[in-house]
Amino acid sequence: MNKPEERLGIASLHSLDDITLFTDPVDLTSYRRDASSATPGKPDAVVRPHSPDAVAKVLKQANKGQVPVYARGGASMYAGGVNPQAGGIVLDMAGLDRILDIDLERGIVLCQPGVRFGSLLKALRPHGQTVGIVPSTAPSATVGGAVSSHALGTGSPQFQSMGDQVAGLEVVLANGERVQTGSAAAPGTGHFQRYCIGPDLTGLFIGADGTLGVIVAVALWLHPLPAARQTTCYGFPDAKSIEKCLLDIQARELVNNIWYGGAYEAPAIKTRISQAFPEKSLDDLPSFALAIDFRGETHRIEEDETQIAAIAEKYSGRHFPDFNEAYFNKLRTDEIYWYSYAGFFALSRCAILMSSLPTNKLSTFMTIIAKQREDYPEYPLGAAIVMCRRGLHGGVLSFYDEATQWEGANAAMKQCTDSLVKAGIVPYKSGKVSAEQVTGFSAYADLLQRLKSELDPNGILSPGDLGLTPKIPDSAETTL
Amino acid sequence: MTTSQEHPFLSNFLKDLYHCSDCGYCVEAIWEERNIDHVCATLQSHSPGLAYSGQGYISTARAWLEGENLPLESVAEHAFTCTSCGNCERICPIAMRPMAINRALRSELISRDKAPDSIVQIHENVINQQNPAGKPAEDRYDWVAGQDALNSSSAAPTNIMYLPGCASAYSRPQEAQATLRLLAASGQSIQLLADNDRCCGAPLKELGFKADAESSANQLSDSLAQYNYDVLLTSGCECANSLADSSNPTSFVTWLSAALNGKLLSLVSKKTTPHIACIESCQATISTHTQSADDTDNQILHQILSQLGVTVNGGEPTSRYALCCGAAGGMPSMQPASSAEMARARINDAVATANSADHGSLDALVSIDPRCVAHLASARADSDPPVYGLAEFIDTFFTVGKGDV
Ligand SMILES: Cc1cc2nc3c(=O)[nH]c(=O)nc-3n(C[C@H](O)[C@H](O)[C@H](O)COP(=O)(O)OP(=O)(O)OC[C@H]3O[C@@H](n4cnc5c(N)ncnc54)[C@H](O)[C@@H]3O)c2cc1C
Ligand code: SF4
Numbered sequence: 001m002n003k004p005e006e007r008l009g010i011a012s013l014h015s016l017d018d019i020t021l022f023t024d025p026v027d028l029t030s031y032r033r034d035a036s037s038a039t040p041g042k043p044d045a046v047v048r049p050h051s052p053d054a055v056a057k058v059l060k061q062a063n064k065g066q067v068p069v070y071a072r073g074g075a076s077m078y079a080g081g082v083n084p085q086a087g088g089i090v091l092d093m094a095g096l097d098r099i100l101d102i103d104l105e106r107g108i109v110l111c112q113p114g115v116r117f118g119s120l121l122k123a124l125r126p127h128g129q130t131v132g133i134v135p136s137t138a139p140s141a142t143v144g145g146a147v148s149s150h151a152l153g154t155g156s157p158q159f160q161s162m163g164d165q166v167a168g169l170e171v172v173l174a175n176g177e178r179v180q181t182g183s184a185a186a187p188g189t190g191h192f193q194r195y196c197i198g199p200d201l202t203g204l205f206i207g208a209d210g211t212l213g214v215i216v217a218v219a220l221w222l223h224p225l226p227a228a229r230q231t232t233c234y235g236f237p238d239a240k241s242i243e244k245c246l247l248d249i250q251a252r253e254l255v256n257n258i259w260y261g262g263a264y265e266a267p268a269i270k271t272r273i274s275q276a277f278p279e280k281s282l283d284d285l286p287s288f289a290l291a292i293d294f295r296g297e298t299h300r301i302e303e304d305e306t307q308i309a310a311i312a313e314k315y316s317g318r319h320f321p322d323f324n325e326a327y328f329n330k331l332r333t334d335e336i337y338w339y340s341y342a343g344f345f346a347l348s349r350c351a352i353l354m355s356s357l358p359t360n361k362l363s364t365f366m367t368i369i370a371k372q373r374e375d376y377p378e379y380p381l382g383a384a385i386v387m388c389r390r391g392l393h394g395g396v397l398s399f400y401d402e403a404t405q406w407e408g409a410n411a412a413m414k415q416c417t418d419s420l421v422k423a424g425i426v427p428y429k430s431g432k433v434s435a436e437q438v439t440g441f442s443a444y445a446d447l448l449q450r451l452k453s454e455l456d457p458n459g460i461l462s463p464g465d466l467g468l469t470p471k472i473p474d475s476a477e478t479t480l
Numbered sequence: 481m482t483t484s485q486e487h488p489f490l491s492n493f494l495k496d497l498y499h500c501s502d503c504g505y506c507v508e509a510i511w512e513e514r515n516i517d518h519v520c521a522t523l524q525s526h527s528p529g530l531a532y533s534g535q536g537y538i539s540t541a542r543a544w545l546e547g548e549n550l551p552l553e554s555v556a557e558h559a560f561t562c563t564s565c566g567n568c569e570r571i572c573p574i575a576m577r578p579m580a581i582n583r584a585l586r587s588e589l590i591s592r593d594k595a596p597d598s599i600v601q602i603h604e605n606v607i608n609q610q611n612p613a614g615k616p617a618e619d620r621y622d623w624v625a626g627q628d629a630l631n632s633s634s635a636a637p638t639n640i641m642y643l644p645g646c647a648s649a650y651s652r653p654q655e656a657q658a659t660l661r662l663l664a665a666s667g668q669s670i671q672l673l674a675d676n677d678r679c680c681g682a683p684l685k686e687l688g689f690k691a692d693a694e695s696s697a698n699q700l701s702d703s704l705a706q707y708n709y710d711v712l713l714t715s716g717c718e719c720a721n722s723l724a725d726s727s728n729p730t731s732f733v734t735w736l737s738a739a740l741n742g743k744l745l746s747l748v749s750k751k752t753t754p755h756i757a758c759i760e761s762c763q764a765t766i767s768t769h770t771q772s773a774d775d776t777d778n779q780i781l782h783q784i785l786s787q788l789g790v791t792v793n794g795g796e797p798t799s800r801y802a803l804c805c806g807a808a809g810g811m812p813s814m815q816p817a818s819s820a821e822m823a824r825a826r827i828n829d830a831v832a833t834a835n836s837a838d839h840g841s842l843d844a845l846v847s848i849d850p851r852c853v854a855h856l857a858s859a860r861a862d863s864d865p866p867v868y869g870l871a872e873f874i875d876t877f878f879t880v881g882k883g884d885v
């Protein structure tokens with residue numbers, strides 16, 4: 001019983017054509033972690049299924065042998081969800097990469113979870129269509145990973161978050177059973193409505209980090225490609241004024257033609273302006289910039305822009321064309337995605353924490369960031385504030401050298417997370433990095449654990465994520 | 481962690497190894513606005529296992545540096561199965577160098593006698609016969625026999641030293657011969673290194689034989705220094721890159737563009753509008769010898785062809801992330817089946833893209849690097865269009881005349 005596949009009880013998978021199995025130690029080194037600062041794990045095997053049936057076969061075998069299984073998409077998340085800390089199998093979902101149907105009448109695209117956003121957008125463009133939420137890691141992030149980790153950002157002012165864009169799912173449960181959610185639960189019906197039949201089961205698997213089932217198909221709502229786009233920036237004297245402005249914009253629902261909205265703070269503004277216009281004085285720069293990427297019909301954009309400019313003015317906000325020219329317009333029209341911050345700022349790995357906050361806590365969020373900077377000056381900290389239809393997302397990025405600063409960076413992020421939670425700001429993408437905080441939300445955590453016990457009684461799916469306790473012992477190897 | 485004595489090559493890359501953000505762009509990226517359609521040919525055609533990607537080489541290198549007991553035969557099998565196309569480095573948003581890290585991995589393995597036999601053989605071939613294929617060194621200029629282009633006037637305005645490179649000299653002599661004819665037609669005087677020519681070291685550099693690669697490049701540069709010439713022209717993209725620092729070479733495609741713009745050559749198409757597909761060379765995308773990443777040899781090729789009225793790829797733009805055809809990085813020796821599969825994939829893609837634009841059947845598949853041309857030609861099926869190097873294509877499809885200088 002020396003071979004890992006024999007120890008894991010999955011040796012029979014070798015003979016299946018719709019599965020690629022890796023057990024060579026060199027192959028396994030590449031499947032230990034995602035883009036987060038969470039502790040990596042060591043898988044015993046990597047299985048790359050090429051069909052939903054193959055996923056079901058793997059889960060059945062793994063369930064029988066109580067072997068942990070971690071679904072992995074593009075592994076670009078910053079929450080450690082894919083890190084196989086309990087060993088076992090990494091299920092590389094990137095092999096399930098087909099777009100199954102583009103149904104323009106129903107307004108639905110049905111795809112396998114390993115489809116990269118880049119492929120999806122490319123396939124939809126000739127139909128004049130797109131999807132609502134696009135993570136800034138779009139070239140490599142998978143749809144399944146985005147659904148399982150609550151993607152957001154581009155599209156959030158209009159469409160809130162990835163979960164709101166899912167019309168239905170097909171999921172394989174820990175015992176290998178396949179389940180359709182939404183209207184597709186009724187055999188022969190297909191996806192066209194999420195909230196029907198009874199309670200919404202789709203939502204159980206969104207943001208679940210693979211803990212309750214493995215997604216094998218995703219139905220997303222389609223949206224027409226916008227006819228026009230325009231970027232605009234406004235400068236504000238302080239956090240409170242930008243906060244009030246955002247509340248006003250959201251209350252009036254002036255978000256229907258906003259594809260992306262972000263708030264930038266003084267250090268970022270200073271850097272961009274000094275890079276682009278070295279001759280300009282930095283003395284009179286605003287403390288905050290609200291940057292908006294409008295997309296829609298030209299006349300609607302114009303109408304909304306006029307109203308938003310008036311609202312901004314009410315809260316001491318002024319047009320800030322220099323920031324638009326120096327940075328934001330180029331960023332958005334060149335589609336440079338995540339080059340935007342991490343790349344340009346630090347050329348470094350960064351620990352990222354994404355949190356969800358009500359808009360009226362923007363200034364609280366900024367106060368916590370300021371305190372964090374004071375306490376941990378050795379970790380340059382970036383704050384990214386992303387506008388949603390309602391509420392905001394606040395990202396915290398801490399750049400570090402992994403050879404020397406890993407433990408310190410994690411300690412700093414933990415302090416930051418704790419301070420945010422205490423202030424009523426909640427972790428948005430929990431995975432393993434915020435698992436401890438999730439466990440602290442006791443009534444919610446208890447119910448989640450009960451659902452987990454029902455759906456995955458052996459605790460094989462993503463043990464450790466969301467603070468869900470595995471029934472399997474710490475080291476999978478000792479029992480196998 | 482390791483000491484620099486234990487891993488002298490890898491320890492030069494600690495910054496990259498500990499700053500890579502694991503974003504996965506070097507594994508796979510599809511990005512229409514930037515004309516990126518996949519990144520790593522090895523993952524596409526050899527194995528989807530991430531250990532064969534740029535990110536994978538970083539993970540392996542880190543694990544080894546951190547003292548993990550990895551089976552070195554397997555490390556070698558992975559490390560030497562990389563085409564050295566450089567796409568992983570080009571796409572990295574934070575300027576990490578995964579390809580260079582893999583080269584360092586190769587060097588570490590070589591220093592422990594862990595390089596696979598097929599790779600050691602390439603090294604011996606270059607050392608003993610001055611070419612990676614191990615063909616007799618004395619046959620290097622056999623392709624010149626019968627070419628009268630060399631008799632051009634000594635009063636010519638520009639004196640060109642033409643270096644065909646090992647691939648043209650041995651595997652694709654048609655390209656070297658056509659190049660010579662075009663140079664002669666432009667009225668330039670031409671010199672050849674002949675007995676003093678040798679491998680520029682590029683194949684050894686790709687494989688991680690760092691010192692021998694430098695020594696080969698230096699020996700060739702020293703030979704070149706004995707001659708007087710105005711322009712050093714080479715057919716091999718990898719030769720141009722390898723000699724970039726020491727000898728300021730010009731690639732054939734750059735020369736051709738200048739010759740056409742300077743009206744040294746006139747080309748009249750024998751067919752109304754040749755319809756071709758270009759298979760871009762990853763080595764031309766690397767183009768360290770060109771000034772700007774936006775001005776690679778692949779892009780110059782497209783400009784020339786459109787200037788000549790050739791319909792290329794049905795109007796598709798060139799990719800800044802050309803996928804390797806399987807000729808580079810020791811792939812044909814190390815993984816012959818995957819290397820052939822890569823060539824088939826490039827041919828199939830090129831034919832499908834060109835055909836989808838409905839310009840009629842393809843007249844030719846064209847690539848600018850003779851190493852790619854030879855490799856693609858070996859994978860070509862009877863039903864595929866013929867494969868040509870750029871010089872061969874011009875020589876075949878155009879009536880070549882001297883320009884109006
Ligand atoms: C620099 C940077 C910028 C980023 N910007 C954004 C942004 O703008 N917006 C945003 O939302 N995110 C962003 N992210 C985070 C991440 O890239 C995205 O959330 C992305 O959508 C994750 O997809 P993935 O395929 O990489 O998922 P993975 O990391 O592979 O997986 C994420 C989680 O989903 C689970 N999972 C994966 N596939 C399945 C499946 N088929 N079934 C069940 N569970 C599964 C995994 O176990 C894991 O818990 C950013 C990350 C970085 C490093
Ligand atoms: S150099 Fe090319 S083949 Fe090698 S890992 Fe990078 S992208 Fe893949």
Ligand code: SF4
Pocket residue numbers: 499500501502503504505506507534535538568571572573574575576577578
């Ligand atoms: S090498 Fe660059 S592109 Fe590749 S995973 Fe690391 S940071 Fe991303």
